[in-house]
Amino acid sequence: MYRTIQIFLVALCLIISALATGVRAQENIRPLVDALGTGGFPQKIEAVEALAASGDPKVGEILGYLNDGKLYAPKTGGAVFLEADGGGYADVLTGAAVTDVPSNLAKIRLNNGLRGAIGAALSQLTLLSPDRGARYAAAQDLLKDANPENLDLLNTALAKEADAEIKATMEAARAVILLKTDASFEDKKAAIDTIAARDNRDAVNILNAAFSSAPADLQPAIQAHIDSINRSLAVWDVVQNIWYGLSLSSVLLLAAIGLAITFGVMGVINMAHGEMVMLGAYTTYVVQQTISAAAPELTNFSLAFAVPAAFLVTGAIGVAIERSIIRWLYGRPLETLLATWGLSLILQQTIRTIFGPTNRQVDNPSWMSGTFDLGGMSITWNRMWIIVFAIAVFFALLLLLKRSKFGLQMRAVTQNRRMASSMGIRTPWVDAFTFGLGSGIAGMAGVALSQIDNVSPNLGQNYIIDSFMVVVFGGVGNLWGTLVGAMTLGIANKFLEPYAGAVLGKILILVLIILFIQRRPRGLFALKGRAIEQ
Amino acid sequence: MITQMLFRTHDKKVLWFAFGILLAAIFVPLSNLLLSDGNPLHVPDHLVPLLGKYLSYALLALALDLVWGYCGILSLGHGAFFALGGYAMGMYLMRQIGPRGVYANPLLPDFMVFLNWQELPWYWYGFNQFWFAAVMVVLVPGLLAFVFGWLAFRSRVTGVYLSIITQAMTYALLLAFFRNEMGFGGNNGLTDFKDILGFNIQAGGTRATLFAATAISLALALLLSSAIVKSKYGKVLVGVRDAESRTRFLGYRVENMKLFIFTVSAMMAGVAGALYVPQVGIINPGEFAPANSIEVVIWTAVGGRGTLIGPIIGAVLVNFGKSVFTAAFPEFWLFALGALFVATTLFLPKGIVGTFQQFAKNRDELKVAAAKEHAYQAQSAKSAGDDAIVSAHTQAAE
Secondary structure (H helix, E strand, C coil): CHHHHHHHHHHHHHHHHHHHHHHHHHHHHHHHHHHHHCCCHHHHHHHHHHHHHHCCCCHHHHHHHHHCCCEEEECCCCCCEEECCCCCEEECCCCCEECCCCCCEEECCCCHHHHHHHHHHHHHHHHCCCCHHHHHHHHHHHHHCCCHHHHHHHHHHHHHCCCHHHHHHHHHHHHHHHHHCCCCHHHHHHHHHHHHHHCCHHHHHHHHHHHHHCCHHHHHHHHHHHHHHHHHHHHHHHHHHHHHHHHHHHHHHHHHHHHHHHHHHCCCCCCCHHHHHHHHHHHHHHHHHHHHHHCHHHHHHHHHHHHHHHHHHHHHHHHHHHHHCHHHCCCCHHHHHHHHHHHHHHHHHHHHHHHCCCCECCCCCHHHCCEEEECCEEEEHHHHHHHHHHHHHHHHHHHHHHHCHHHHHHHHHHHCHHHHHHCCCCHHHHHHHHHHHHHHHHHHHHHHHCCCCCECCCCCHHHHHHHHHHHHHHCCCCHHHHHHHHHHHHHHHHHHHHHHCHHHHHHHHHHHHHHHHHHCCCCCCCCCCCHHHC | CHHHHHHHHCCHHHHHHHHHHHHHHHHHHHHHHHCCCCCCCCCCCCHHHHHHHHHHHHHHHHHHHHHHHHHCCCCCCHHHHHHHHHHHHHHHHHHHHHHHCCCCCCCCCHHHHHCCCCCCCHHHCCCCCHHHHHHHHHHHHHHHHHHHHHHHHHCCCCHHHHHHHHHHHHHHHHHHHHCHHHCCCHHHCEECCCEECCEECCCHHHHHHHHHHHHHHHHHHHHHHHHHHHCHHHHHHHHHHHCHHHHHHCCCCHHHHHHHHHHHHHHHHHHHHHHHHHHHCEECHHHHCHHHHHHHHHHHHHHCCCCCHHHHHHHHHHHHHHHHHHHHCHHHHHHHHHHHHHHHHHHCCCHHHHHHHHHHHHHHHHHHHHHHHHHHHHHHHHHHHHHHHHHHHHHHHC
16 A cells, blocks of 8 residues: 555656656747747747757747748737637647737738748758658758758758768758859869769759759760769669569469469369469458457568468368369360359359458558668569569479479379379379469469459459460470569560550560460470370 | 252251241341230330340350361450451441531541540541441451461460460450550440441331341351351361361361361351440440450350350350349359359250250160160060071971
């Protein structure tokens, strides 16, 4: 009992002292705030600058009120009041309603000079803000809208700045500002070098803008910089295109690799493959919902649970499909095409009935969102991880087929079913698990796709034709063919896009594949031998 | 003499079926136009274009059956030929609107005015003439099928690969026709038709005539297909379907045979599309969707591929089912269609007509076998009797 009271008293003391410091800090700037209501515009500008210099965290808010015309003061000068949202007045610092206000209150009026002062004060507040993100954003704003008025402020901020990235941005902004002023030739040359060092498209734009107004003896230097940046930009463009191509390729690879097993190895045309991808994406959604409800602290790692879950769910469905439908249709590939297409309609409608026709939102975990810069291009983390994931899946599958007992049995059954059966391999179950494996990989592809695409009942349909193209192009029954096929088509697509546009590029790719199949009807890496002729 | 020729070159069943379709071509328009509403034989107005739509689908299914059922080419892109024929007809109908469009431009269709085009693209020239459009209806799909087939069959792309690239073909066309720059109305396609050959397209008489034209085209196509299938060429075609390499080794130019039937079939599909558009009143890129082409396959499979009558029955039945289902239980149509696919391939691989024929054939064979058995038994009984007599004689002789 005594102890409780003691704790209570200590807590009370702490609260009171905290309140007291808060009140004290507020009271410190109150005269500065009240100064806003007195005198003409020059005095008000001084008051604004004084407020900004005080460094109080409330200043930004108060200047915002002033800018919005929400502050009132007696015409003769005196205490300043805030116009409350619901009518009436409030205390500027505390926000508490005030009833006994002087009768001759009038809005504090602004002119352009005062507005400029407020703007400068606000950017100064953010440029000097202790928050790194705010400072960086302010520096970038300044770079975009370089106003000579901000030069002094920028110099002050530059002197204090410690962060290298922000400092570089501020220096670039300062250089841009210098180009607009009548600084000396040396200063301007140094400024141009500073801008050129940034080596990106913005730098070219700034230099282009500066070119016409620059003195004649500076123009060759600017032109040289522009040319050199443009050259390196062209190289980076190619690299960026390759990267985008790789990113598309990895998506194609993920969608197609399961098909390479069911179609390439088993000879089953699985038109429901896209729906397996879709089911994988919905599994991700369900896993994420479950985890964020049951164990929110694990939300960031829900994909780690979703990948095996999707593999198991779609793999099990695949085994069920094989046992119930596909096994009656071996040797009749066109019939498997029809039956699985019917199945895909049923699966789509089932998902639509359960989850509704609208898109479901799957969140990116924090480690998959955002971007990072690599040289002259920016790379999004989710694309990056999907490429890694696709490669991992590919090699895991390769390993499984080449090194495991199941892989051995699978290849044996594919090559000579009766011989395999004679050697004691239970071929029907190998068939079922092979189909399950193909479907399970499609499900894992769905996990990856849920991170970059809408999770909707027709998610799979967007990928099915492309997947078939990849497998057919690469050559059936060959995982390396699938890899090369996906890479070729993905990169070719991204290189055609700038010239032909996205849709026309895709049409061109389709036409090229149709023509390519004329030349090599069995794909890039065709299996040779008589057995395939059937 | 013509009747004799008809009977000699065609299956009797096909002839009767074509005759039935012709009867419908007479009965439906007459009953729609002449009988009063209360009459039980009266075909209501809304049913006429609906039936016409079914029959143009039936024509499309028949075209697919020619290549799939008789030559083993599973085309997943027949919807593309259908849509191209439809677009050719749509362009004619579009130009018939003339200055009655929303923007009242006498030359340019509304969507071109909307896109700020100044002049008609060159490929729209001539479509103000019906005969030109009618030629294009068969020529464009035929040409595409010829070029595509020439490339594909010459390099021996077969089976699954052919199916997949036909699907890619229709998909590429789908993407292309969605583009506004193509000059075919983009996403919205061609619609708001007014006249065909100077007649109001909405009028009862026009609709009845369109239905009759569809039914007659279907009957003619059926007779043409039957003539092709019954000819020597048709027999070899079945040979290609069942054993392509052997047929090739026998000295036939398999690729040319395939190319011919593929092109003819594409032209038929184009006609089907041309008949479909004025009755439905719209053609848009959705017709190129791979799913549509696959649906045609199911009509054919349900009815029975390799039987000329089957696809017609299948197309009408499935589409009738679709009309009923989408009106009554819109949620369940895809379940029903999907189940139909699975069930047909698993339980009715020959389709309705094929299974029926098999059944009838088995029954006939059973009858023949029973007769043979009977004869054999009688024979053996007789010979047994003879043996008995012989043995009796020998015994007697001993």
